[in-house]
Structure formats: structure tokens, C-alpha cells
Amino acid sequence: MQGRRERKKLATRAAVRDAALSLAIRHGIENVTVEQIAAEADIAVRTFFNHFSSKEEAVISVAAAGAEALITEFRRRPAGESVPEALRQAVFVAMESHDEAGRDYVKTLQLIRRAPSLVPWQMAVLTAQESALADVIAERLGLTEPTARYPLLCAAMALAALRIALDRWLDQVPQHDPPRLDVFRAEIDGAIAQLETGLA
Amino acid sequence: MQGRRERKKLATRAAVRDAALSLAIRHGIENVTVEQIAAEADIAVRTFFNHFSSKEEAVISVAAAGAEALITEFRRRPAGESVPEALRQAVFVAMESHDEAGRDYVKTLQLIRRAPSLVPWQMAVLTAQESALADVIAERLGLTEPTARYPLLCAAMALAALRIALDRWLDQVPQHDPPRLDVFRAEIDGAIAQLETGLA
DNA sequence: TGCATCAGTGCACGTTGTGCATCGGCCTGG
DNA sequence: CCAGGCCGATGCACAACGTGCACTGATGCA
Numbered sequence: 001m002q003g004r005r006e007r008k009k010l011a012t013r014a015a016v017r018d019a020a021l022s023l024a025i026r027h028g029i030e031n032v033t034v035e036q037i038a039a040e041a042d043i044a045v046r047t048f049f050n051h052f053s054s055k056e057e058a059v060i061s062v063a064a065a066g067a068e069a070l071i072t073e074f075r076r077r078p079a080g081e082s083v084p085e086a087l088r089q090a091v092f093v094a095m096e097s098h099d100e101a102g103r104d105y106v107k108t109l110q111l112i113r114r115a116p117s118l119v120p121w122q123m124a125v126l127t128a129q130e131s132a133l134a135d136v137i138a139e140r141l142g143l144t145e146p147t148a149r150y151p152l153l154c155a156a157m158a159l160a161a162l163r164i165a166l167d168r169w170l171d172q173v174p175q176h177d178p179p180r181l182d183v184f185r186a187e188i189d190g191a192i193a194q195l196e197t198g199l200a
Numbered sequence: 201m202q203g204r205r206e207r208k209k210l211a212t213r214a215a216v217r218d219a220a221l222s223l224a225i226r227h228g229i230e231n232v233t234v235e236q237i238a239a240e241a242d243i244a245v246r247t248f249f250n251h252f253s254s255k256e257e258a259v260i261s262v263a264a265a266g267a268e269a270l271i272t273e274f275r276r277r278p279a280g281e282s283v284p285e286a287l288r289q290a291v292f293v294a295m296e297s298h299d300e301a302g303r304d305y306v307k308t309l310q311l312i313r314r315a316p317s318l319v320p321w322q323m324a325v326l327t328a329q330e331s332a333l334a335d336v337i338a339e340r341l342g343l344t345e346p347t348a349r350y351p352l353l354c355a356a357m358a359l360a361a362l363r364i365a366l367d368r369w370l371d372q373v374p375q376h377d378p379p380r381l382d383v384f385r386a387e388i389d390g391a392i393a394q395l396e397t398g399l400a
Numbered sequence: 401t402g403c404a405t406c407a408g409t410g411c412a413c414g415t416t417g418t419g420c421a422t423c424g425g426c427c428t429g430g
Numbered sequence: 431c432c433a434g435g436c437c438g439a440t441g442c443a444c445a446a447c448g449t450g451c452a453c454t455g456a457t458g459c460a
Contacts, residue, residue, distance in 0.1 A: 005426050009438065033415065044440050049417060084399055123323030147371060149364070149390055154399055156360035164352045171347060190349060198398030199284055199354055205457050209407065233446065244409050249448060 013051045015041045020058035025107060029059065029115045059108060060121045066105040067129040070094045070162075075136055083137060084196050087158045091188055095181060109166060126163065130155045161191035213251045215241040220258035225307060229259065229315045259308060260321040266305040267329040270294045270362075275336055283337055284396050287358045291388055295381060309366060326363065330355045361391040 019040035023032045034055055038045045052058040074090035081089065095102060112118045134155035138148060165187035173180050219240035223232045234255055238245045252258040274290035281289065295302060312318045334355035338348060365387035373380050 003427070005437070008426090012439085034417090035415085046418095046441070047439050050439075053417075055416095082400060119327055120320035120324035123327055124320040127319060127323060147368060149368065149394065150399075152364045152368075153361065153391060153394055156364060157357055157395075157399060160356035160360055161353065164349070164356060168347060168349065168352075191353060194349065194353055195357075196398050196400040198396050199350075199357060200282060200396040203458065205405090205407070208457090212407085234448090235446085246410070246449095247408050250407070250409095253448075255447095 012041070012043060012047070016043065016048055016051055017058055017061055020052075020055055021062060021104065021108065021111070024055075024059050024115070025111055029055065029111070029118060056118060056121045059111065060118065060125055062101075062104050062108040063112070063122060064125045064129075065101060066094070066108075067125060067159075069097075069101070071129060071132055071136060074133070079140065083140070083154055084158075084192050086140075088188060088192050091162060092185065095184065106170075109170060113167075113170060126159050130159050133158065157195050158192075161195055162188070165191045212241070212243060212247070216243065216248055216251055217258055217261055220252075220255055221262060221304065221308065221311070224255075224259050224315070225311055229255065229311070229318060256318055256321045259311065260318065260325055262301075262304050262308040263312070263322060264325045264329075265301060266294070266308075267325060267359075269297075269301075271329060271332055271336060274333070279340065283340070283354055284358075284392050286340075288388060288392050291362060292385065295384065306370075309370060313367075313370060326359055330359050333358065357395050358392075361395055362388070365391045 016037065020032075020037045023037055023040055032055060034048055035045055037055060037058070038048045041048075048058075052061065070090055073094045074086055077086035077089055112122050130152075134151040135146065137154050138146060138151040141151065143151065165184065169180075169184045169187045173183055216237065220232070220237045223237055223240055232255060234248055235245055237255060237258070238248045241248075248258075252261065270290055273294045274286055277286035277289055312322050334351040335346070337354050338346060338351040341351065343351065365384065369380075369384045369387050373383055
């Protein structure tokens with residue numbers, strides 16, 4: 001991020017991302033062309049594809065950043081916490097901070113709910129994050145085997161729980177602004193508690 | 201499936217599916233065009249798009265059929281079994297039967313592992329099946345609320361466990377033919393047992 | 401047998417995504 | 431300071447994708 005060139009690059013990338021998100025929210029992702037996004041961001045169509053390989057990836061990148069923030073938070077939880085507890089806390093911290101990015105994150109989730117064609121892309125991001133989270137969990141537990149079952153399962157369960165909690169939350173609080181974090185907290189607590197107890 | 205016309209339609213669909221899978225395995229999905237698939241299946245390009253909206257959907261449809269078979273099996277498990285136990289049995293039955301389709305199913309999974317661009321489509325199928333499975337679970341438990349937490353979590357956990365078990369299985373037995381069902385059974389048992397016990 | 405239906409097909413057209421060459425601002429070593 | 435390399439943005443060409451529309455011929459039905 002040091003040089004001016006890199007800053008410019010990040011700026012255009014952010015501009016493209018914002019333009020894509022804004023247009024998709026206004027007209028629906030299906031009715032937006034890359035050409036329109038490029039025009040809105042005031043860049044060439046070719047430049048768009050230098051940053052994202054499709055319009056879906058552009059809008060999803062916001063959600064990807066959110067998931068990445070979660071993993072960062074999880075990594076800095078104290079080693080004394082159990083894995084589920086650390087996950088719970090990481091989710092809360094990630095949601096409470098990032099006021100600006102968090103707003104866009106919620107917007108993106110609402111967009112995905114209204115555009116089913118985006119779901120696969122969201123899941124692809126989640127799968128990638130699932131791998132990363134599994135690695136962090138394995139590291140936290142001092143496991144050497146990278147493909148051990150527990151970290152993989154745990155990561156999958158955690159992200160699935162998060163996804164379902166978010167989904168149910170957005171169901172209950174359709175367009176609430178500012179978002180009701182207390183309701184969301186209850187959803188997360190319930191889901192993770194279920195995981196700790198087991199499904200039997 | 202009664203009339204000759206419908207049989208013909210299913211036949212061409214199957215031909216297209218097989219051609220797509222075969223070509224994708226041979227050359228990699230990236231290096232295969234719809235035109236080539238159409239030629240291999242001896243149909244017009246336009247006809248291809250009458251059956252599938254993309255080549256990815258064509259190859260993924262094999263995996264989709266497999267997931268559908270699982271849900272069908274789950275639905276016919278006796279009501280006495282617990283949800284995790286019913287899932288375990290349904291997976292076994294689904295894997296043991298369908299010798300012909302099952303072979304293609306495994307082939308498709310191996311293809312997906314070597315072609316990351318297919319992941320979003322696979323996840324799309326899994327998400328759809330997750331919804332369906334959640335409905336079946338809710339019905340099995342006599343729940344009226346369609347968005348209750350337990351069925352959603354349970355379905356997500358089950359499919360994630362299945363996905364991880366398959367993944368670890370394909371890691372351990374790279375190209376084994378015939379597939380080592382006993383190893384797979386151990387993977388599934390381990391994963392579901394973990395879910396029953398809980399992650400704490 | 402006559403009529404409605406519908407899968408398969410060809411065609412036109414807008415959109416997507418990429419390789420390639422180029423331009424021009426930025427960075428760095430001398 | 432400045433000359434040359436670096437690199438992001440751009441235009442262009444082109445292959446591939448995906449869809450709407452109209453048509454044909456086989457199929458199913460009364």
C-alpha cells in the first residue's frame with residue numbers, strides 16, 4: 001500500500017466494487033451489464049476484467065472481505081477459549097466493528113437473498129474460507145495433520161451455523177436499519193450452542 | 201416417461217450429459233466448448249441449451265442426481281431411527297445401489313476436485329439439496345415452522361459432513377477402482393458420530 | 401385422419417471473457 | 431535529476447456463451 005500506484009489500484013478496485021454493488025442493488029444483478037458497471041465506475045470495460053473475472057465476483061468480493069475479517073478475529077482470540085466459544089466471540093467482534101464495511105456486508109447479503117443466481121458464488125467463497133478456517137483451527141489445536149477430521153468438520157459447522165444464523169436474522173428483521181445486533185447475537189448463540197451439544 | 205417423445209427427450213439429455221462428462225474428464229472442463237459437446241452427442245448447439253444452461257450445469261447434473269438419490273433414501277428410512285442414524289443409513293444405501301450412476305458420480309466428484317471453476321455449481325446443487333433435506337427433516341420431526349433452526353442446522357451439518365467424508369475418502373483412495381466402500385463407510389461413521397456427540 | 405403439441409434446429413444478436421499491443425504515469429538506480 | 435524499467439489502464443479483435451424467435455417434422459390425441 002506504500003506507493004501511489006498501489007493506492008490508485010486499490011482505489012479503482014474499490015470504485016468498481018462499489019459501482020457493481022450499487023447497480024446490482026438498484027436494478028438486480030441480472031439486469032446489469034459489465035459495460036454499465038464500468039461506466040458507473042468511470043473505467044474501461046477491459047479494466048473491469050483486470051480486477052474481477054465477472055460481475056458476480058465483484059459483488060461477492062464484499063462478502064468475501066467480511067468472511068476474511070471473521071477469520072482474522074478468530075485468529076487473535078486467546079488460546080484459553082474453546083473453539084466454539086472463540087468462534088462466537090470472533091463473530092461478535094467482527095460484526096460490531098467495521099461500521100462502514102459491515103453496512104455493505106449486510107447490503108450484499110440482502111442482495112444475495114433476492115438474487116438466487118449469486119448463491120453459488122457466495123457458497124464458493126464460504127468454501128474457500130472454510131479451508132482457511134480449518135487450517136487456523138488445526139494450528140490452534142496444535143495438530144500437524146492438515147486434513148484431520150475435527151478441524152474440517154468444525155470449520156464447516158461454524159460457517160454453516162453462521163450462514164443459517166444470518167439467514168434467519170435477515171428473515172426476522174427484513175429491512176431494519178440500524179441492524180438489530182441483539183437479535184443476531186441470539187441467533188448465533190442458539191446455533192453454536194446446538195453445535196456444542198450435538199445433533200442427537 | 202410414458203410416451204416415445206419423452207423417452208427420446210430423456211435419451212438426448214442423457215447423451216448430452218455423458219458427452220459433457222466424458223469430454224471434461226478427457227480434456228478438462230476449461231478446454232471443452234459447447235460446440236464440441238454438441239458434436240460428440242450429435243445434436244445442434246442450440247439443443248444443448250434446451251437441456252442445460254451451461255456446460256458446467258451439464259456435468260454437475262450427474263452429482264445432482266446423486267444428491268437427489270440420497271434424499272429419496274432418507275425419506276424412506278423408518279420413523280424410529282434418529283435423524284443422524286437415518287442419514288448414515290441413507291448414505292450407505294445410496295452409495296451401494298446405483299452401480300452405474302454411482303460410478304459416474306464418483307467420476308464427477310474427481311473431476312470437480314481437479315477443476316476449481318466447478319465448485320460454485322457444485323455448491324449450488326448442495327444448497328438446493330440442503331433446503332430440500334431441511335424440509336424433509338422438519339416433516340419427519342412433525343415441525344410446522346418451515347424455518348425452525350434445528351432442521352436447517354441438521355441438514356447443513358449432514359451435507360457438510362458428507363462433503364468432507366467424500367473429500368477425505370477421495371484423498372485416501374486417489375484412483376482406486378472399484379471404490380473402497382469400507383473406507384468410505386468409516387469416514388461417514390466418524391463424521392456423523394462427531395456431529396451427534398457435539399464439537400465441544 | 402386431422403389437429404395440437406413440442407423437441408430439435410438454424411439464425412441473429414447482445415454479452416462475456418481473454419490475449420495482445422500500446423500508452424502513459426510511477427518508481428528506481430545511477 | 432533523469433533514463434529506463436515497471437505496471438495499471440486502455441483499445442481492439444475474437445472466440446465463446448446464452449437467449450429470443452421462428453420454423454419444421456415427428457409425436458400424441460380426439
